[in-house]
């Protein structure tokens with residue numbers, strides 16, 4: 001569960017031409033990953049060119065299953081290293097998605113920080129943070 | 144099919160065939176560090192970073208026995224906030240013909256020296272001073288979240304956009320995720336990693352330069368101190384420091400006529416392995432290791448013509464304990480996945496151990512001058528003037544920050 005402190009801005013994603021489709025999808029509560037349509041490799045973060053095929057026109061965003069497993073995680077237990085707009089404790093999970101890419105996001109309201117473990121099955125859910133910002137989080141998933 | 148990348152690292156086989164021959168390397172044995180200097184390390188200097196940089200540079204010149212006007216090159220980190228042109232004016236550097244900065248935060252810690260060495264070896268300049276000055280304790284804390292909240296509205300680069308909005312925006316927390324995975328894969332305990340901080344504190348207690356001089360800390364103290372960002376405790380974190388360090392690089396030929404015993408650069412390298420980000424590195428085949436440290440260390444070894452087992456003393460970049468601990472594996476001082484066992488009880492990294500490591504107290508207990516205090520300690524070890532002197536060392540390994548394009552060097556006396 002992530003709670004926000006009013007009055008302190010959340011740092012927004014840096015949106016450019018290469019990742020706009022990713023963040024546009026998130027705004028519509030859809031989770032996509034980038035894939036090269038030639039070699040079928042998945043990439044995170046999105047990039048303009050496939051580093052395997054060396055092609056500039058084969059990268060596209062495809063729907064993700066949204067499912068993955070916790071690969072690693074950290075828990076902010078003091079405010080020393082945490083972002084001041086967020087109340088502690090909160091977690092960030094590194095989740096290995098079924099597509100193979102790893103995504104970092106917070107724990108959804110159904111997951112307490114002390115419940116998280118490596119290998120935990122999770123799936124994407126969305127949280128509307130404010131008028132301009134929707135973010136993906138990870139919630140529990142039955143394995 | 145999974146994408147095959149970084150196989151040199153995954154197979155632990157550094158491919159020498161595709162790299163330039165060491166015999167062609169112009170800095171190997173032909174360049175040396177001839178002077179070192181540092182200010183007092185404090186929690187609140189009450190001084191400008193400019194002022195401290197000039198003091199450290201002046202001391203390094205005095206130590207080398209060269210006049211300031213003989214310094215004709217300046218090299219620092221892009222993160223250094225001193226104004227280089229004003230340093231030139233303040234120190235009266237009349238003959239400056241080279242000035243440059245190296246990027247990638249703490250990854251520059253050995254690259255600054257490497258670039259200076261390349262410049263003197265190729266005859267662009269004669270004496271290049273490398274420096275780093277920071278008020279990390281009393282000034283802008285770039286490792287803290289509240290700094291970002293004050294200065295930014297959006298993540299500063301596209302790749303940070305996948306972490307900053309989640310409140311995942313400090314180096315210690317990014318590294319904590321690698322460390323957690325490494326501890327999980329190799330079954331490493333909190334009790335084991337605690338020995339890093341304990342031994343480094345022992346070193347600092349004997350080093351009058353260290354911020355934690357005469358401030359003992361036991362393993363029990365370590366286990367009882369608060370978690371900052373799990374899995375890292377307060378005593379796993381580097382010490383925010385105000386201070387500056389400098390060292391002077393020249394050719395081996397010129398070094399012979401100077402005041403100090405030269406410390407030669409036997410091999411140095413930079414690394415920028417694929418799927419690199421600035422610390423938010425999670426899309427490599429594993430995160431239970433420090434790729435950049437391994438590549439930089441093995442490039443330095445390759446050029447130097449040595450292996451991990453030949454090294455006598457190591458000064459490893461440890462912005463948090465696990466950074467140093469995992470580097471023991473990446474530098475081949477112990478087997479992969481065995482660093483937890485290697486440091487347990489502390490003897491292996493103490494001054495008469497298998498690999499005396501971070502003998503000034505490191506970034507955890509001496510000072511955090513972005514790794515530049517490690518370079519100075521490496522030089523002291525090879526001169527025989529450390530406060531925790533290893534017996535007759537010939538080779539010293541120095542590394543730089545992991546998770547970013549990094550660097551490493553092998554020094555010899």
Ligand SMILES: [Zn+2]
Nearest residue numbers: 036039050053
């Ligand atoms: Zn491709």
